[in-house]
Amino acid sequence: MIPLTQAQQYVLSNIDTSRAMAIPIDEANGLITSGSLEAMEEIPPFDNTAVDGIAIRSEEIDRLNLSGSIEVRIAATIAAGSPDKVEIAPGTCVRIMTGAPIPSNCSAVVMIEDVVASDIMATISCRIAPGDNIRRKGSDIAIGTRLFESNTRLTPAHIGVLASVGFAKVPAFRRIKIGVISTGDELAEVGQALTYGKIRDSNRHSLLAIASSSGANVLDLGIVKDRPEDLRKAFLDAAKEVDVIITSGGVSVGDFDYTKAILNELSNGKAQWMQIAIRPAKPFAFGKIDNTPFFGLPGNPVSALVSFELLVKPALRKMQGDLEPLPRPVLAKATGAYKRTPDGKRHFVRSNLHVNNSGALAVKPLDKQGSHMLHEMSKANSLIIVEDGDGFLKDQEVEVLPLGAL
Numbered sequence: 001m002i003p004l005t006q007a008q009q010y011v012l013s014n015i016d017t018s019r020a021m022a023i024p025i026d027e028a029n030g031l032i033t034s035g036s037l038e039a040m041e042e043i044p045p046f047d048n049t050a051v052d053g054i055a056i057r058s059e060e061i062d063r064l065n066l067s068g069s070i071e072v073r074i075a076a077t078i079a080a081g082s083p084d085k086v087e088i089a090p091g092t093c094v095r096i097m098t099g100a101p102i103p104s105n106c107s108a109v110v111m112i113e114d115v116v117a118s119d120i121m122a123t124i125s126c127r128i129a130p131g132d133n134i135r136r137k138g139s140d141i142a143i144g145t146r147l148f149e150s151n152t153r154l155t156p157a158h159i160g161v162l163a164s165v166g167f168a169k170v171p172a173f174r175r176i177k178i179g180v181i182s183t184g185d186e187l188a189e190v191g192q193a194l195t196y197g198k199i200r201d202s203n204r205h206s207l208l209a210i211a212s213s214s215g216a217n218v219l220d221l222g223i224v225k226d227r228p229e230d231l232r233k234a235f236l237d238a239a240k241e242v243d244v245i246i247t248s249g250g251v252s253v254g255d256f257d258y259t260k261a262i263l264n265e266l267s268n269g270k271a272q273w274m275q276i277a278i279r280p281a282k283p284f285a286f287g288k289i290d291n292t293p294f295f296g297l298p299g300n301p302v303s304a305l306v307s308f309e310l311l312v313k314p315a316l317r318k319m320q321g322d323l324e325p326l327p328r329p330v331l332a333k334a335t336g337a338y339k340r341t342p343d344g345k346r347h348f349v350r351s352n353l354h355v356n357n358s359g360a361l362a363v364k365p366l367d368k369q370g371s372h373m374l375h376e377m378s379k380a381n382s383l384i385i386v387e388d389g390d391g392f393l394k395d396q397e398v399e400v401l402p403l404g405a406l
């Protein structure tokens with residue numbers, strides 16, 4: 001058996017970053033920038049009002065500060081989007097709506113709630129200072145501002161910023177397309193009758209889902225029987241269609257575990273079959289078919305998902321431009337014990353990570369830890385890392401990998 005870090009490093013060293021290209025901003029959420037981005041427009045693009053109210057000149061502010069109350073004639077009303085460049089006459093003011101351009105010689109806006117106004121006159125008796133309620137041109141983003149560094153993962157707020165300064169496309173690493181295949185004669189499709197000896201193919205569906213929620217496009221490549229010629233054809237066809245191939249099953253030592261043998265043949269003898277010193281997800285195969293990375297995950301349903309988290313996801317992150325692709329654990333206090341015996345493996349214990357009543361991170365190890373027990377896995381949001389040994393006690397601080405992060 002080899003340590004997990006060795007397997008992860010081997011995979012990462014054989015993974016290239018996907019092509020950088022100009023991506024339409026509405027397709028870029030979750031992608032990573034391939035270059036730094038600078039603003040070529042400013043925000044706000046003109047001085048505008050932050051409130052609905054009355055815009056006044058500094059001379060009126062001075063009069064107000066002297067006398068405590070002023071009356072000003074309302075010369076016009078300015079709506080948001082108004083294209084007019086306005087300058088107002090002495091002794092007058094304008095009604096103005098949130099976001100509308102400020103007349104060039106006005107220096108504050110009084111909120112409409114603080115004004116007694118008729119259609120033509122406004123009486124102002126509140127305190128106001130120059131600059132109040134005005135959002136100055138360029139005060140949020142000036143032209144030339146470095147918006148984002150290269151290798152920034154784009155979130156909805158990044159997308160909004162890019163739209164606000166006029167980027168229709170953004171330079172980013174292309175989204176990966178993942179094809180998922182299930183292998184095994186025992187597999188039945190959902191919706192098919194379940195005859196004796198068969199089980200439903202759950203891996204294909206859970207793997208399509210986890211690949212999709214990891215930010216990839218996915219392609220369902222179906223179930224392939226345990227027949228070398230069928231597997232060979234399916235793998236070769238997949239390599240033409242997708243950027244990454246994921247299979248489950250057939251990577252252990254059974255008589256019909258052909259996946260690793262066919263993968264090795266199609267990667268010109270360069271595939272690696274590994275027994276990783278972890279539980280679950282011990283067997284794993286990795287290779288490339290016509291330069292398309294191929295991940296042979298174990299068939300046990302929990303193992304397939306854990307293998308995806310620990311081995312596929314870091315590779316996807318690297319392909320998508322993440323400079324620190326390996327998952328990082330957090331520390332939390334165990335709310336229960338986990339007993340194990342030394343077996344040379346690091347265990348990943350399905351668990352529930354949460355914030356306790358004191359506001360600290362706590363983690364509950366779940367009961368059923370069998371690698372076929374997918375229902376229990378579905379209740380987990382994290383994996384407690386337990387090094388080889390006897391396990392941990394209640395209230396002990398443990399390392400935890402949260403599941404589900406991009």
Ligand SMILES: Nc1nc2c(c(=O)[nH]1)N[C@H]1C(S)=C(S)[C@@H](COP(=O)(O)OP(=O)(O)OC[C@H]3O[C@@H](n4cnc5c(N)ncnc54)[C@H](O)[C@@H]3O)O[C@H]1N2
Binds near residue numbers: 186199253301371
């Ligand atoms: N003699 C040994 N036997 C096994 C070992 C070992 O070291 N020596 N390792 C065990 C471990 S650990 C795992 S994990 C499995 C991995 O086996 P394979 O990757 O070859 O997978 P299969 O044998 O095809 O299936 C294992 C198990 O999972 C079920 N399965 C398979 N595909 C699906 C699917 N798409 N959806 C739901 N369930 C699936 C399958 O029916 C089996 O029960 O090997 C152990 N054996």
Ligand code: MOO
Binds near residue numbers: 278280281283298372
């Ligand atoms: O390691 Mo297998 O992946 O336990 O079930």
